[in-house]
Amino acid sequence: MEDNHFLYALSSNNAWAGYKAHQNPHFFPKLADGQTPQILWLGCSDSRCPETTILGLQPGDVFVHRNIANIISPTDINTSAVIEYAVAHLKVKHVVLCGHTSCGGAAAALGDARVGGVLDTWLTPLKAVRYANAEVLDAIKDEKAKTTKIAELNVEAGVKVLMANVTIREAIKERGLEVHGCLFEIGCGRIRDLGLGTGKGGSKGKGGWGLDGQEDVVRGRHAQIVFRGGRGEMSVK
Numbered sequence: 001m002e003d004n005h006f007l008y009a010l011s012s013n014n015a016w017a018g019y020k021a022h023q024n025p026h027f028f029p030k031l032a033d034g035q036t037p038q039i040l041w042l043g044c045s046d047s048r049c050p051e052t053t054i055l056g057l058q059p060g061d062v063f064v065h066r067n068i069a070n071i072i073s074p075t076d077i078n079t080s081a082v083i084e085y086a087v088a089h090l091k092v093k094h095v096v097l098c099g100h101t102s103c104g105g106a107a108a109a110l111g112d113a114r115v116g117g118v119l120d121t122w123l124t125p126l127k128a129v130r131y132a133n134a135e136v137l138d139a140i141k142d143e144k145a146k147t148t149k150i151a152e153l154n155v156e157a158g159v160k161v162l163m164a165n166v167t168i169r170e171a172i173k174e175r176g177l178e179v180h181g182c183l184f185e186i187g188c189g190r191i192r193d194l195g196l197g198t199g200k201g202g203s204k205g206k207g208g209w210g211l212d213g214q215e216d217v218v219r220g221r222h223a224q225i226v227f228r229g230g231r232g233e234m235s236v237k
């Protein structure tokens with residue numbers, strides 16, 4: 001079974017479901033009743049950025065759209081439909097666009113070689129970000145730092161598109177929807193608030209989520225995490 005990852009994953013799921021049900025018999029029946037997520041997460045498809053896991057949250061907490069290099073194109077019907085449903089129907093309170101370090105899409109956009117197939121077309125908005133910021137990017141000699149910088153600039157460009165989205169604009173005006181731009185640092189597991197969108201200067205000016213060395217409590221529907229000095233301790237209710 002160990003050499004068949006699909007079978008391993010299924011048996012892992014079985015163990016997880018048993019553990020969750022044992023821990024809280026109401027967990028799955030409550031989930032089956034419906035969803036009221038507070039966060040819409042727009043992120044990269046990269047396997048190292050599983051939003052619910054890295055946020056320390058639970059099924060039911062985050063509505064998600066992920067694509068290669070977390071590119072937000074106004075004409076992409078997939079992204080637009082997810083935004084529409086999450087904002088207008090589920091009425092999420094936060095829209096989070098999150099890029100990440102070591103992004104393959106960002107690295108590809110910095111190169112001049114064709115990736116092939118549909119990928120070059122998909123990465124065009126990121127290429128546009130590259131050429132529009134050529135001076136800033138060319139000044140960075142370290143490749144890793146350059147990839148991180150274009151990932152940040154990509155989030156900035158994406159947040160601008162989000163802030164121009166009609167559904168999002170209406171929700172900001174009518175009920176105070178918040179839009180955030182973040183970067184997930186894979187090397188340390190932490191999410192940095194880039195201070196973009198509605199919460200310029202950070203999430204309500206906090207400059208990060210529970211990273212200020214102060215105690216901060218984040219409650220999901222099914223679990224809560226208490227951050228002390230940046231160290232997360234999870235207690236599941």
Ligand SMILES: [Zn+2]
Nearest residue numbers: 044046103104
């Ligand atoms: Zn990526």
